[in-house]
Structures are given as C-alpha cells and as structure tokens.
Amino acid sequence: MLWVNLWRGVIVSAVFFVLLGLAYPLAETGIGQALFHHQADGSLGTNGSALVGQQWKGPQWFQGRPDGDDPTVTGGSNLGPRSKELVDTYKKRAAALRKQGITPTPELVAASGSGIDPDISPAAAYAQADAVAAARHLPGDQVHALVAAHVEGSQWGFLGVSHVNVLELNEALAGLK
Template sequence: MLWVNLRRGLIVSVIFFVLLGLAYPLAETGIGEALFHHQANGSLGRNGSALIGQQWKGTQWFQGRPDGDDPTATGGSNLGPRSKELVDAYRKRVAALQKQGITPTPDLVAASGSGVDPDISPAAAYAQVTAVAAARRLPAGRVRTLVADHVHGPQWGFLGGSYVNLLELNEALAELR
C-alpha cells in the first residue's frame, strides 16, 4: 500500500512538473513572442529600452527627470518636503534649467519615485523646445511638431495622463536633418 501511494504521488508530481514547470511557461513565452514581440523583449530600441529612463547630456537633447545615471539603483531619495538637502537640490535644478532657457516644470525638477522614469509630461517637453532648437540650429516650429508627434495619450483613452517617451523623442530628434 505504501509503494502504491508513493508511486501515485510521484506520478502526479511529474505530471504537474511537466504541465506547470514546462508546458505552461513555454506556452506563455510563445504567446508573448507571437502577439507582443516588442514588449516581451523589453521594448528595446537602438539606444536601449523605452521603459527605462536614460540621461541625455547637453541642451541638444530633451532632458528627463533628474533620476541619476544608474538604472539599477531604483527607488526614491526618501527626502521629505522639509528636507534642506531636497530644497537645495530643487533650487539648483531650477537655476540650471533657467540658465539653459528652459522654464522649469515639476517633472524636470523632481526625481521620479522609481528613479528610472522614461517619460515626461508634454508640458516639460514643450518647455525645452526653444533650447533644443537653438542648440541644434533647427526651426522651433519643426522641433515643436516633433514633440507633438511623440505625445502619447492616456492608456486606453482614460488611464493616466498624456506623456512623452524621451528615448523615442530623442531618437527621432537624432534623425532630423
């Protein structure tokens, strides 16, 4: 009787291992690759993933949130609204933006909660149009049109707000002649 129960338990374990450990993950991977190839592979472009914020150096590029250079160091700073260090950092960021001719917006001054936010608001992108156009010697209207072409609406038309993915925008900017 013991050997019969042991054999049954072993057979059930092997069946569940094959179904849930092999067949199901392979089916999910196949469906993801077939229907959502770009997303299943990390939303990769020529210059990295569109899901991870990147730093762009210089006024010839649109700038994102001041999240830092290390995408593996995710998380907020844990500095509260009364923190002198946070207030000083904000003041420095505002001054640096104004020096570049950019009107500061909240998402150009405040870091994101994750530390790797790849998106900015359309207002933050439009605030940088004049500075980017001047740095690249392009007509501001052409750069403004580029931004307008890269504004994504809320997900499914009602979840969240409009946003601009910086990687996509800067890749399109690099292609402008």
C-alpha cells in the same frame, strides 16, 4: 499503503512540474514572441529600451526626469518633503534648468518614484523645445511640431495621462536635418 501515497505524491509533483514549470512558461513565451515580439524583447531601440529612462548629455537633447544613469538602481531617495537636502537638490536642479533657458517643471526637477521613468509630460517637453531648437540651430516650430507628434494620449482614452517618451523623442530629433 505509505509507499502508494508517496508514489502518488511524486507522480502529481512531476505532472505539475511539467505543466507549470515547463509547458506553461514555454507557451507564454511563444505567445509573447509571436504576438508581441517588440514588447517581449524589452521594447529595444537603437539607444536602449523605451521603457527605461536614460540620461542625455548636453542642451541639444530633451531631458527626462533626473533619475540617474544606472537603471539597476530603482526606487526613490527616501527623503521627505521637509528634508533640507531634498529642497537644496530641487533648487540646484531648477537653477541649472533656468541657466539653459528652460522653465522648470515638477518632473524635470523631481526624480520619479521608480527611478527609471522614461516619460515626461507634454508641458515638460514643450518647456525644453525652444532651448533644444536653439542648441541645434533648428526652427522652434519644427521642434515644437516634433514634440506634438510624440505626445501619447492616455491608454484607451481614459487610463493615465498624456506623456512623451524622451528616448523616442530624442531618436526622432537625431533624425532631423
């Protein structure tokens, strides 16, 4: 009787291994690749993934949140709102933005909770538009129109807030003549 129960356990384990360990993941991967190829492959563009915030060097580019250059290091700094180090960091970032002719906004000064946020608010993008236009010797109206074209509304009209993906905006900016 012991061997019969042991054999049944092995059979059930093997069946579930094949179903849940092989068949189900392969089916999910196939469906993802067939219906959502771009997303399943990480939403990659010519400059990386649109889902990961990236640093852009120089005043000729729109800047995202000051999250750092390493997308493998995620998470906040664990500095509290009364931390002198945090306040000093924010003051330095705000001063650097003002020096570039950009009015500081919260997301241009504070890092995101995840450390890899690719989006900023439309207000933060518009705050940078004139400085980017001046650095690229482009008409301000053209850069403002580019920002407006890249404002994404909330999902399904009620989930989340309007935002601008900085990678996609900078890729479009690079395509301007």
